[in-house]
Amino acid sequence: MALLRLSNVITRNLSSRAAAHRAMAKAALFANSSASTRLKRYNHHIEKAQQLEARALETAQRSAGGVA
Secondary structure (H helix, E strand, C coil): CHHHHHHHHHHHHHHHHHHHHHHHHHHHHCCCCCHHHHHHHHHHHHHHHHHHHHHHHHHHHHHHHHHC
16 A cells, blocks of 8 residues: 555656656747757757656556556
8 A cells, every 4th residue: 555655656756757847848949049959958858758757657557557
């Protein structure tokens, strides 16, 4: 039971971090920088958000598999 709660906290934390990276990616598009710099920053943050979302999904699936 405690493991299930802990995995929910971890999943929520990863999801919120992914959302923050998506917000930083959008902000990078409007920064006062060159186009190549903005694109690099955007791609970096989108990639990080995708990695975090994948980890959150993996954590959720692992915790669901452990309960069944």
